[in-house]
Amino acid sequence: MRKFTNETFVILVSLCLFYIFVLNVSEINFWVRNPALMWFMSIGVVAASLWIGVQLNKRLRDFRYSLTVKILLCGAILLFFSYQLLTPYFYSRDKLEEIGMEQTESYFQLSNENSTDKEYEEKVRATLTEMLAFSTLNADYAPQGQLIELKPVKLTRNYSQFHLTMKIERSLEADIVTDTYQFSFIKEDGHFKINGFEEVN
DSSP states (O other), rough: OHHHHHHHHHHEEEEEHHEEEEHHGGGOOHTOOHHHHHHHHHHHHHHHHHHHHHHHHHHTTTSSTTTHHHHHHHHHHHHHHHHHSSGGGGSSSHHHHHHHHHHHHHHGGGGTTTOOHHHHHHHHHHHHHHHHHHHHHHHHHHOOEEEEEEEEEEEEETTOOOOOOEEEEEETTTEEEEEEEEEEEEETTTEEEEEEEOOOO
């Protein structure tokens, strides 16, 4: 039992540290642009994570309640990974609908012609995931029309994402159009952002 707990503790601590590195690696632009350096850096982080896990396990070995502490820490790390993999399941349907509608409203505000280039980029990055923001900025694409009303129709959860189907009423020049879209959301940088959308017939 003790051996299994020690090995599990080392593995979970190492995985947690490496996962934190993966979450923040995009901030290190120099490394990201150099695949070879990125590869060596990843190996170094894996080795460092394992070393920290082993050292922490040794330090706790002489502690009177080391087994209890390790079990609690393992439980906390597993809960952390569960939250990362199943984030939408930790929120109520009403909260997810509220978040989805707020982000969708922010998305349609991107067509505001009064925004400067810097303000536009900030809004795009705050509303869309990194990959979608990159393609939107490079294609210089903004939603068409003025948003009038959003009406949620259906919400589904799918692991780390949730999908919100909405009826969207907007004005296009002299016409009022109503379409049904499904927006997908995923948590990035601590906030739910739009990860994609498609029209639903």
